[in-house]
Amino acid sequence: MSDLIQTFVNGLMLGSVLALVAVGLTVIYGVVDIVNFAHGEFVMAGMYATFVASSQFGFDPLLAMPVSAAVVGLIGVLSFFTFVRPAMRGTLLSQIFVTFGLMIFMRGVAQTLFGSNFETIQGAWLSSQRITIGDIVMPGPQLAAAVGSLVCTGAIGWFIYRTTTGKALQATSQDPDAALMMGINPNKMFGLAWLIGGASTGVAAALVANYQPVHPNVGLAFGLTAFVIVALGGFGSIGGAFLAAFAVGMLENFSAFYGDSAYKQVWIFGLFILVMLFRPQGLLGRA
Amino acid sequence: MRLRKKKQLFLSVVAFMLFASACGGTTAGEGTSDTNEDGTENSSESSGNASGEVVKVGALFPLTGSVASAGQQTLNGVMLAEEIVNGEFPELADLPLAETAGLPNVGNAQVEVISTDHKGEADVGQAEAERLIESEEVVALTGAFNSSVTKTASEKAERLGIPFVNGSSSSTALTEDPERAELEYFFRTGPSDKTFAESFFKFLEDLEEEGEDVRDVALLYENTEFGNEAARVTKELAEEFDFNIVADVPHGNDVSDITPEAQKIITADPDIIFQASQTSEAILFMNAWENNEYAAPILAYGAGFSDPQFFESVGTKADFVVARAAWSLDAVSAKPAAVNVAEMYEERFDQPMDENSARTFTAAMTLFAAIDAAGSSEPDAIRDALTTLNLSDNEIIMPWEGILFAENGQNELAQGIVTQRLEEQYAVVWPFETAPTELTWPVPPVSQR
Amino acid sequence: MNVNGLPQGSSVWGMVRQYLPWVLFLGFFALYPIVFDSPSDHTLGIKMMWFAIAATGWNMLGGFAGQISLGHATFFGVGAYAVALADEYEWNPWLAMILGMGVAAIIAVIIGWPVFRLKGHYFTIATIGTGEIAFLLVRNSEFLGGTEGFLMRSDEGFLNFYWGGRQKWEFYYLGFVLLLLAVVSTVMISKSRMGYYLQAIRNNQEAASSLGVPIAKYKQLAFIYSAVFVSIAGSYFAQQLQFAGPDEAFSLDTSIRITIIAVIGGVLSKWGPMIGAIVFLFLSEWTNIRFGGNGFDLVIFGFIVMVMAAFEPNGLIGLGNRFAHLLEKAKS
Missing domain, CATH: 3.40.50.2300 (Response regulator)
Known part of the structure; x- marks a missing residue:
């Protein structure tokens, strides 16, 4: 019984972290209509930013969160205005290739700057904290990541659905030309979406860096999972990504604990293919 | 319109052909000069050698990639073995070839290690093994740390008839797989998993x-x-x-x-x-x-x-x-030569000798001992010498009973x-x-x- | 858009111009092993051949039909494992390669059924999904060698699809013949009705559909074609390496590599993948020697791909065209 509860709790914690990782991807797609293939590399960049802030300047990863958010947000805005915006005028091919190139570029930069070593953050305050209820253990870093993710995802949802700027974002996502007529500058809104997408990914990265080693290819695992979640939830849907993240978190934990752990990723991709077959627009996606 | 397009295409193709061949030229040139640098470095060390003969041995290690830090240690082990064989180290008299300069039975020839990076990738390792054998004309190979690279690189060495002595890969299949056990040019000094x-x-x-x-x-x-x-x-x-x-x-x-x-x-x-x-x-x-x-x-x-x-x-x-x-300093504290080698290692490379460097050092020393025993730098003679080579526990720095290769190329005396x-x-x-x-x-x- | 050079022109000059790229490319590839004659250059040349074959195959779907797949490692792996299994069970590697082409075609149909329901970005992500599933299944399958893969021991000679000794130019020219096969059939398809249909699908799927182009059928045909040629590249690769393992053949990295090659060369032209193969090979070798292989090649390739996507989607070919255009303007 306690195994069942523990697995469930683990699934919840993983799910909430994945939700924040995926939200940035879905916000960018929802507004700009571009899939950021470099999303996993955004996570990687945030983890390195946290690592540098903590190893060079002595920040605790929790305090490095704004740094990581700023760095990744800036990367997002910069890549939008330098390469993505011109590519948006081009064909569908250009739109896919531009972030594909960004992905390769960022991986190369990380390898050149940091080498291929594993880096871990030493002496994070959270790493020695944990909460134990009966037999159920919730390690500090994972719990903080889960809570931080929920707060941050909620804040983004609130911003987009409840504020004027958020509504302008939504208007731009539905019809950039109409938005322009109403006095909204679509380019500004697109840039804002990249900023939000990048910054939230930066926050997720800082939270994850509390307990995960970072290396240049760390983005691969996060990127793939985020794609699956966003496709499951429906591209552009924040609520869908949120639901799908929990589904994936649960599936990973239950399949690995009760089944053969070698196959846990097969289950996730299998679920993805199933949804694609029977509900291609995703759980909550626009058809 | 059409004609113009053709012309554009033509020009672009020419431009890129030129670009491509220019690149090709640079690649080849850089490659050669790189090795020359290596060569000069090594020949300056060997200036005391009377006959002037040099025996070249190739070393394949992952110097970049995810295991690069361990890879550098493994290469250091081989470099130290090269130095000990080429110089005169009476305090290491227990080890073969340490006391004399070069290989006495091969006209006091110096040994030269030509190292290369395989990045931990099986196909790169194989291509590099081939390049060392064909372009650098090495007479034997050592390496390659990653079991998967050792596998493909040693297959290539087998085809080209070049002995491959491995010290640092532990995958059991390398010598126990029925197909692998038949290899005639593959030898492993270290223990398997x-x-x-x-x-x-x-x-x-x-x-x-x-x-x-x-x-x-x-x-x-x-x-x-x-x-x-x-x-x-x-x-x-x-x-x-x-x-x-x-x-x-x-x-x-x-x-x-x-x-x-x-x-x-x-x-x-x-x-x-x-x-x-x-x-x-x-x-x-x-x-x-x-x-x-x-x-x-x-x-x-x-x-x-x-x-x-x-x-x-x-x-x-x-x-x-x-x-x-496979090695630990306190496991060999009774062997003065081993302690001396570990000290030398720390002096040269500014970090303590570890298991990986000790294993590759031993593989390289074994290979050099076999070349000396063969009395020639013929790959086949070296292979024959390896099959009959027998080093006692005092002649190695490892906590083993010695080195003696079984039919499948595995050192039977290696221990964990x-x-x-x-x-x-x-x-x-x-x-x-x-x-x-x-x-x-x-x-x-x-x-x- | 079309730089393929359709046959036309009655003058001698027209003929010359039409066939010049053929002469240049085929000349370059034919003379490569003679100009660069060291064995290690030949090994690089062989690598260039499978890069070019795989990228040419990928490009039929990715470039001509405009469906960007990041899952083609699956077909590369099928080709590689076909000859590896042949070695294991002592079949003829040529037959195995042909069998592998058939299996690749069947798998393309099976994968195509779900993924072609999706368009654009969705399609690309779905192909990542199918590629990863294939990768994970192969790694966990004992029959397919698990994580270890297969070591091969081909005998030498044409019938055995292998020359492994100090002479490798035979193997290079074998790849050259396979590449020719890929290019010629690409040309034939691009000139046929299928070529025009694919172009219509790429430019505007809805419009093509309303004009009565059977979209599903032609996308599927392009997928099969590209799967088959990528599997040929896989067989050639495994025969040369004498090894087939999941990480070398089936991983996402392989898909990404094939895609980069086609993209930097230019996806709208049949010559793009070949230029891509040449540039990719020499740039990665050069950065390796110059910067010690610390990921600097990725920085360059990533940058090129981004710039291309933003400013010249047709890759180096497109860039060359622009350059030629400028020259011409300056002259007149």
């Missing part, structure tokens, strides 16, 4: 005699060639030695979450955990044990558990981990030792009678450390 696993099981039987429960074992390994191979031999031996496997848990490599895998092990509550994981996951598991206040009785198959970065990251959390090793991480250092703890340090068992609970 099976040898290591055997020493683990003998260690466990001794531990049982002291009244400890050790029969319920769990396997925790990465789902890669290395991890699966370690798990396979462990399962085989567990059956042979009559142990119960209570959990069999593969985990992905480069995954973001290992929580369910750790939970599975904790739930199974084994007496012993055999673990074969790389650095990243080894760190994650260590943290998971701590979070669950679980005192994990780990018997580790190298990899992450011999990476300095792992210890930097987990610090004292890794205390009481038991690991197999068992060490335990105590106060942030690995100390030899088995065999119990001769070990300088006493084993701490059972592993103390996390709260009492």
Whole structure:
């Protein structure tokens, strides 16, 4: 019984972290209509930013969160205005290739700057904290990541659905030309979406860096999972990504604990293919 | 319109053809000058050589990529062997070729190591082996650390009839796979994972005699060639030695979450955990044990558990981990030559000699001894010399009985030792009678450390 | 858009211009092993051949039909494992390669059924998904060698699809013939009705559909074609390496590599993948020697791909065209 509860709790914690990782991807797609293939590399960049802030300047990863958010947000805005915006005028091919190139570029930069070593953050305050209820253990870093993710995802949802700027974002996502007529500058809104997408990914990265080693290819695992979640939830849907993240978190934990752990990723991709077959627009996606 | 398009196409093609061939030219040129640099460096060392003859040996190691730090250590081991053979070191008189300069039976020829980076990729390793043999004309190869690269590179060496002496890859299949056992040019000085696993099981039987429960074992390994191979031999031996496997848990490599895998092990509550994981996951598991206040009785198959970065990251959390090793300074403290070599190593490379460098040093020394015994730099003569080579325990720096190759190319006298991480250092703890340090068992609970 | 050079022009000059790229490319590839005659250059040349074959195959779907797949490692792996299994069970590697082409075609149909319901970005992500599933299944399948893969021991000679000794130019020219096969059939398809249909699908799927182009059928045909040629590249690769393992053949990295090659060369032209193969090979070798292989080649390739996507989607070919255009303007 306690195994069942523990697995469930683990699934919840993983799910909430994945939700924040995926939200940035879905916000960018929802507004700009571009899939950021470099999303996993955004996570990687945030983890390195946290690592540098903590190893060079002595920040605790929790305090490095704004740094990581700023760095990744800036990367997002910069890549939008330098390469993505011109590519948006081009064909569908250009739109896919531009972030594909960004992905390769960022991986190369990380390898050149940091080498291929594993880096871990030493002496994070959270790493020695944990909460134990009966037999159920919730390690500090994972719990903080889960809570931080929920707060941050909620804040983004609130911003987009409840504020004027958020509504302008939504208007731009539905019809950039109409938005322009109403006095909204679509380019500004697109840039804002990249900023939000990048910054939230930066926050997720800082939270994850509390307990995960970072290396240049760390983005691969996060990127793939985020794609699956966003496709499951429906591209552009924040609520869908949120639901799908929990589904994936649960599936990973239950399949690995009760089944053969070698196959846990097969289950996730299998679920993805199933949804694609029977509900291609995703759980909550626009058809 | 059409004509213009054709012309554009034509021009663009010419431009890129030129560009491409220019690139090609640079590549070839750079490649040659690079090696020349190496060559000059080495020939300046060998200025004392009367005959002027040089025997070239190729060394393949992962100098970039995810195991680059270990890769540099492995290359250092070979470089030190080169220096010892080429110079005169009377204080190392126990070791073959140390006292004299060069190879006395090959006209006092100097040896030259030509090293190359295979990045840990099987296809790069094979192409580099081929390049060393064909363009650099090396007479033998050593390397390649990653078992998968050793496999493809040594297949190439076999085809081209060049001896390949490996010291640092432990995959059992390299010499035991029926196809691999037939290789005529492949030799391994170091122990295989099976040898290591055997020493683990003998260690466990001794531990049982002291009244400890050790029969319920769990396997925790990465789902890669290395991890699966370690798990396979462990399962085989567990059956042979009559142990119960209570959990069999593969985990992905480069995954973001290992929580369910750790939970599975904790739930199974084994007496012993055999673990074969790389650095990243080894760190994650260590943290998971701590979070669950679980005192994990780990018997580790190298990899992450011999990476300095792992210890930097987990610090004292890794205390009481038991690991197999092929070398450890306190296991050879009775051998003056070994102690001297370790000192020289630290002087040259500014870091202590470790298991990996000791293993590649031994492979290189074995190869040089065989070339000298062959009395020629003919690859076939070197191969024949390797098959009959017999070095005693005093002639090597390893805690083994010596070097003598079996039919399949495996050194029959190689052994594993068992060490335990105590106060942030690995100390030899088995065999119990001769070990300088006493084993701490059972592993103390996390709260009492 | 079309730089393929359709046959036309009655003058001698027209003929010359039409066939010049053929002469240049085929000349370059034919003379390569003679100009660069060291064995290690030949090994690089062989690598260049399978790069070019794989990228040419990928490009039929990715470039001509405009469906960007990041899952083609699956077909590369099928080709590689076909000859590896042949070695294991002592079949003829040529037959195995042909069998592998058939299997690749069947798998393309099976994968195509779900993924072609999706368009654009969705399609690309779905192909990552199918590629990863294939990769994970192969790694966990004992029959397919698990994580270890297969070592091969081919005998030498044409019938055995292998020359492994100090002479490798035969193997290079074998790749050259396979590449020719790929290019010629690409040309034939691009000139046929299928070529025009694919172009219509790429430019505007809805419009093509309303004009009565059977979209599903032609996308599927392009997928089959590209799967088959990528599997040929896989067989050639495994025969040369004498090894087939999941990480070398089936991983996402392989898919990404094939895609980069086609993209930097230019996806809208049949010559693009070949230029891509040449540039990719020499740039990665050069950065390796110059910067010690610390990921600097990725920086360059990533940058090129981004710039191309933003400013010249047709890759180096497109860039060359622009350059030629400028020259012409300056002249007149």
